[in-house]
Amino acid sequence: MASIQIEKLEKSYGHVSVLHGVDLDIADGEFIVLVGPSGCGKSTLLRMIAGLEDVSSGEIRIAGNRVNDLHPKDRDIAMVFQSYALYPHMTVAQNMSYSLRLRNIAKDTIGSAVAAAASKLGLDPLLERRPKALSGGQRQRVAMGRAIVRQPKAFLFDEPLSNLDARLREQMRAEIKKMHGDLKATSIYVTHDQIEAMTLADRIVAMHGGVVQQIGSPLELYDRPANLFVAGFIGSPGMNFLAATYAGGSVRLADGTLVALETVPALADGESVTLGIRPEHVVIANDGSGMRAAVELVEPTGFGIILHLSLHGLPFKIFTLDREALNSGKEIGVRFPAQYLHLFGTDEQRIA
Amino acid sequence: MxxxxxxxxxxxxxxxxxxxxxxxxxxxxxxxxxxxxxxxxxxxxxxxxxxxxWDHYAFVLQHSAFPTFFKNSVIVAASTAVVVTICASLSGYALSRFSFRAKYLIVALMLLTQMFPLVMLVAPIFKILSPLGLTNSLTGLVIVYTAFNVPFATFLMQSFFDGIPKDLEEAAMIDGATKFIAFRQIILPLTLPGIAATLGFVFTAAWSELLFALMLINGNSAATFPVGLLTFVSKFSVDFGQMMAAGVMALIPAALFFLLIQRYLVQGLTAGAVKG
Known part of the structure; x- marks a missing residue:
């Protein structure tokens, strides 16, 4: 296992720049999740660490050694691909042992390493099968087994669960977490699924447009998103945003309602801001207090209820566990508790 | 149901x-x-x-130059098939996986070679081969056939390589393989159907080619079997029985060859590689 440092890493294809100076320090044994929408550069970053893409400028160090010009085979990393990328003409055992065979490791050592990995992943009865005789979940396990059969410096995961159905994805997610707990291996995991990011990561790296938006623990990103992008990306359903202007310790919404803030930010009166609040933090006020919002759609999820509202003519969502919400009429009242408010400036950065 | x-x-x-x-x-x-x-x-x-x-068969085998034609054809067709397939595998892989300068120029030139009727090229090719002493020789035929078959075979192989996910090579490289080892141990085995198809295609093309064989070869010693068949046509009569007997025997290698490779032709070897 090893630490990984990334410094001022840039990537461009011709004149198109896809990564704009990424800095990232990954500690030994840490589980890092790169998350962001399609095209944000997260997969490119992972592939650069793996050595599958050239570095345009900047530096990647694994265990202190600069690896920019090293071939993938010399970086001593393992990778799990979204497509699994199993060798179809080899059996499961051969797939898993391929990396060890390439290193000319003694047969008995290979045998025991494969057996250990197989039993860890429950693959023992499948060792002699070819990939085409496996289900999607089993293929996924073989891809993981191929990675853990040797002790690489780091594990890279490129959206490994996105081809699985929801139930299996949940199960594999837990298994990956458990495996990381056992192996304590430095891992970098790419996903566009914020739930995967939240549940797996020691630290999340939120990316957008080739720029790192925020690095922090899952709860940091959830509680104190650094900017509008992170605020909107983390959490489901996504955060509500309302245009507002600052007015001495409160913000004034479009309809003139004043919403009190918990702390007093360094803002001049009349400055425009964006107010954010998560759907699960909005309080339904049926006693007549609070703002009135029109109910447009009610989505029961079983666990809770998502209300799609129209507040001042703008879409607004509430997530509530209160089943009473199912019977809400055409209009309900909503209140914003001050401790759950997020305030963003015109530059989209967090103010408070 | x-x-x-x-x-x-x-x-x-x-x-x-x-x-x-x-x-x-x-x-x-x-x-x-x-x-x-x-x-x-x-x-x-x-x-x-x-x-x-069975008299015709016996006569053809014992009293005609058919065994020579047959041997020549096997040599020419097999060598052409092997040489073309090797060239086409390498160039097809390059076209499929690498981006390099003049790639599209090369593709355009290769397509261009496929556009001319061969008859137009007989005279210039004769002119080129003659001073090199390659007329009336099997080597000359193999060179000409190889030149004409490589472009199409390259495109054929390229399409097979295109069908193999790039992830597989990348996985192999991360597992510790060099690019060449990944090609040999992972990609090539998966391209066996493509290689079989290319071998078969080129073999049959070379086996039955008449025009160049007729123009570049005279005399029986270096004649291939399509040319040899014409020797059964004499000035006054056509010996149909012997000609057909020779024809049936000429079919045997091609049929055997396809029997040998059909396993690879129909087998979808890449099934199960990636989610699909």
Whole structure:
């Protein structure tokens, strides 16, 4: 296992720049999740660490050694691909042992390493099968087994669960977490699924447009998103945003309602801001207090209820566990508790 | 669910008609080759002669230069197939995986070579080969056939390589393989169907090529089998029985060859590689 440092890493294809100076320090044994929408550069970053893409400028160090010009085979990393990328003409055992065979490791050592990995992943009865005789979940396990059969410096995961159905994805997610707990291996995991990011990561790296938006623990990103992008990306359903202007310790919404803030930010009166609040933090006020919002759609999820509202003519969502919400009429009242408010400036950065 | 019988019967009948249509010339070849000479014109049009004989086969094998033609053809067709397939595998892989300067120029040039009728090229090629001493030689034929088959075979191989996910090579490289080892141990085994198809295609093309064989070869010693067949046509008569017997025997290697490779042609080796 090893630490990984990334410094001022840039990537461009011709004149198109896809990564704009990424800095990232990954500690030994840490589980890092790169998350962001399609095209944000997260997969490119992972592939650069793996050595599958050239570095345009900047530096990647694994265990202190600069690896920019090293071939993938010399970086001593393992990778799990979204497509699994199993060798179809080899059996499961051969797939898993391929990396060890390439290193000319003694047969008995290979045998025991494969057996250990197989039993860890429950693959023992499948060792002699070819990939085409496996289900999607089993293929996924073989891809993981191929990675853990040797002790690489780091594990890279490129959206490994996105081809699985929801139930299996949940199960594999837990298994990956458990495996990381056992192996304590430095891992970098790419996903566009914020739930995967939240549940797996020691630290999340939120990316957008080739720029790192925020690095922090899952709860940091959830509680104190650094900017509008992170605020909107983390959490489901996504955060509500309302245009507002600052007015001495409160913000004034479009309809003139004043919403009190918990702390007093360094803002001049009349400055425009964006107010954010998560759907699960909005309080339904049926006693007549609070703002009135029109109910447009009610989505029961079983666990809770998502209300799609129209507040001042703008879409607004509430997530509530209160089943009473199912019977809400055409209009309900909503209140914003001050401790759950997020305030963003015109530059989209967090103010408070 | 029980399927209705009628469509199945219609389906089988349609296939049967097609097969009968496609195989009839072959059947006629066989029929004439076993018909004794005295019955060839006397019995009228019959599906099978009243008496059959192997005399034509015996004569062709013992008294004609057919064994030489046959040997020459095997040498030429097999060498061409092997050389073309090796060249096409490498160039097809390059076209499929690498981006390099002038790639599209090369592709355009290769396409261009496919546009000319071969007849136009006979004279210049003769002019080129003659001072090199490559006319009337099997080597010359192999070179010419290779040159004409490589472009198409390259495109064929490229399409097979395109069908193999890039992830597989990348996984191999991360597992510790060099690019070449990944090509040899992972990509090549998966391209076996493509290699078989290319081998088969080139082999048959070279096996039955007549124009260049006729123009570049004179005399029996270096003649291939399509040229040799013409020796059964003399000034005054055509010895159909012997010609057909030679034709049937000439089919054998091609048929054997396809029997050998058909396993790879039909097998989808990449199944299960990636989610699909």
């Amino acid at each position: 029980k399927r209705s019988v009628l469509p199945t019967i219609a389906h089988r009948l349609a296939i049967l008609c097609y097969i009968a249509f496609a195989l009839f010339p072959l059947f006629w070849l066989l029929k004439v080759s076993v018909t004794p000479n005295d019955l060839l014109y006397s019995e009228g049009v019959r599906l099978w002669p009243s008496r059959t004989t």
